[in-house]
Amino acid sequence: MSEVFAPQKAADPAEADTPARLRPTRRPGRGRVRLRTLLAIRWVAVAGQAASLAIVDFVLGYPIPLLPAALAVAALAVATLVPQVRRKSNARLNDRDSALYFAFDMVQLSVLLFLTGGLHNPFSLLLLAPVTVSAAALSFRSTLGLTALAITCINTLGIFHYPLPWPDGSFDLPPVFVFGLTIALVLAVVFISVYVFKVAEESRRVADALMAVQSALDREQRISSVGALAAAAAHELGSPLGTISLIAKELTRDLPTDSPYRGDAELLLSQANRCRDILAEIAARPEQSSQGHFHVLAAPLLVEVAAEPFRRPSVALRIETRSEGGEQEPPIMPRRPEIMHGLGNLLQNAIEFAREEVQVLITWSRHELSITITDDGVGFPPDLLDRLGDPYVSATLGRGSKLGARQLAAATGRAPTARKGDHMGLGIFIAQNLLERSGGSVQFGNNEFGGAEVKVIWPRSALKPDVN
Template identity: 85%
Template sequence: MSEVTSPPISETEAARRRASRRPARGRVRLRTLLAIRWVAVTGQAASLLFVDFVLGYPIPLLLAVTAVAALAAATLVPQIRRKANARLNDRESALYFAFDMVQLSVLLALTGGLHNPFSLLLLAPVTVSAAALSFRSTLGLTALAITCINILALFHLPLPWPGSSFDLPPIFVFGLTIALGLAVVFISVYVFKVAEESRRVTDALMAVQSALDREQRISSVGALAAAAAHELGSPLGTISLIAKELTNELPAESPYRADAELLLSQADRCRHILAEIAARPEQSSHDHFHVLAAPLLVELAAEPFLRPSVALRIEARSEGGEQDPPLMPRRPEIMHGLGNLLQNAIEFAKEEVQVVVAWSRAELSITITDDGVGFPPDLLARLGDPYISAAMRRYGGGKLVGRVGSGGGRAADRRKGDHMGLGIFIAQNLLERSGGNVQFGNNDFGGAEVKVVWPRSALAHEASRE
């Protein structure tokens, strides 16, 4: 029965699959939520007792204590019935925060409404939701907070105050209502956007690390294959020699002659396979050259992505007294980063991709240009940001599509697919890890231009690590 192997996937697709397998947002630890609630119960009870017994201000103590007791009971029940290390999903977390907001609103209604300075605490559940929960939950809690603020502005008991009751002018209460409502909206949107950006960058950095790990594994497997081919050559030679002697000595009518011939043929086949493995440049010879001349390293990085219809021209240019091109370490970061940029250029070039390797005593630069459509001008400032699929969809993909690693599908399908902008992000981060600086732009002919600049000192340091 033949073995069916699935086609390899790119790091972009792998990151998308990992994201789909991650738990949904809103995984708040129950222990943390209960600890915060007990702090709230203690603070509310202490404040009520201090105002009533120490300051002597009149408050509806029985109703207020009942509201605090409700919060205590809602905290005690899950603490008893559920494990402390349990994690709440998005819906459960939102319901817990909604209850906290309603309980606090009831307590504020009994103690002055928006006249009470502690009304600012209504912002807390919304802030936590924006940082930890989904957009739908945050939107619902924001609407609930605004509703509670408006109700507290209209219906509340007087603020506990010595002597006569404390009344604020209606225009001030109206302004405070508007201010709190705007604060709820602003904080929820701002915190959610910042948290979402942080999550996206974290996911993208995980994809960068995955790409680097993959490149290192490929390098390690290549070295291991070369070593195995070398070490297995001698025993296979011995097996072949003995099998050949047995074949010559056994008579033709012997039942063992066919087995000896089969053993000889299989040994020859193994030697042929090992010879092919040892001859593959990406698995053996390259790994024995850890430091290469910069133009040769560019050629090796572009080799897997060459197409007959696109010419690759590499020009070496000295900008100082040093004529020989500088040496570059053949590190996975550099090979994968340059390979990704070169693949992007080759994929979207019309006829030609030109690479200029220029060096001086201070720095080395590699400039990759193509004759394609170039980068969308409005998105040049955002190149290097992860997950900019919405912006790419407005331009139909364009030059932002940078496939990472080896993936399936036709080029047209990849252009129109669900791209997340990870290719350029991964390349930029990997090259910057090696000390380089990546710059994006368009050339005078409308094509894309990417320039990577390394200080010579950074390359010398990287080469010393090899």
């Protein structure tokens, strides 16, 4: 059996821009590196460098330029002490300040290595540390700058340096080995910076997208809470308002016509009746009351309610139901925020990119329920099908260029969308995570006519009504 719902009013563009509005805003002034952590690492470096110099010179008796090396260590100690005194230790450094701190550390270590053997010194591997931390915590621009600085320092130390401290000063590595070590360190810097940055950036994107998922869920829960509060207020205020109306009626009836208080009593009665009408109107709108979250709906009606904010006059929404054995009536689904927002995002995407029609097929059996959303557009781009569900995937196309919704539509052959701003690809990610949180699974594909097809499957046990 099937039921066709005629298209209604167009979706509000502000409502259609949900993924962009839910995207967490990054604060450029708030960094990921805490000053306290950086200072603690620096004091460890100061202690390690001072101890190494003392052991080499006083214990092993190797000749080293002690005064210049000690001044280099002292410079690091002063550069650590000054911010510790002048700034709060729990402050977070912005991207620029963090990069400057790491650049100073790299230059100071390079000076110390220059005085103690250059790349002959095995501690030259420590030049990789600032680049690694930068790639994990800072921006691409800062990481690129520190990588270039590290490569410059490595090449300089490979050519210019004091002899490595040695008992008779005769230690010398062949130039070919030093050249190979230089190339190895340069390649290590490049590989670590690129690899760590890519991994960290992916983690940051997933974290930001998960924050957007939580924001979407919190928003749905706040809406439901407001509806529940309105319904509870309407119920609780009914009794005292009825008492006020009764007393006002008696006062109006008992007071003489020429009484100076009769007008006040009539005004009180009219306002009480007005309040009663308002509460009756609230109670008559179940979609805005507690029934929106704490009650259940038949599956076709739930799909219709989820699609309502995104309707377009030019696109018809066709909902079909099919039983695969057992009960013939459509199953009841809880109207949870996760389900409503997840289905809403998928339906929004289908309606935006459909030409004339979006079909929703609801099938159920004794063990599971599935909702398949199909549009008559050109479907998902084949090269993105395997990555759908990853955050920001639709914002990148071709050679990594970021596209807005209209540019993405033009590149993929889809119709232009009604969304404002950049389409960051969070809609499908949010939908998948919310629906999986409700116990379902999501499958993406294209139908036999080329349109997009999304199938959501729940075990019937996951759709039991919430018990309050």
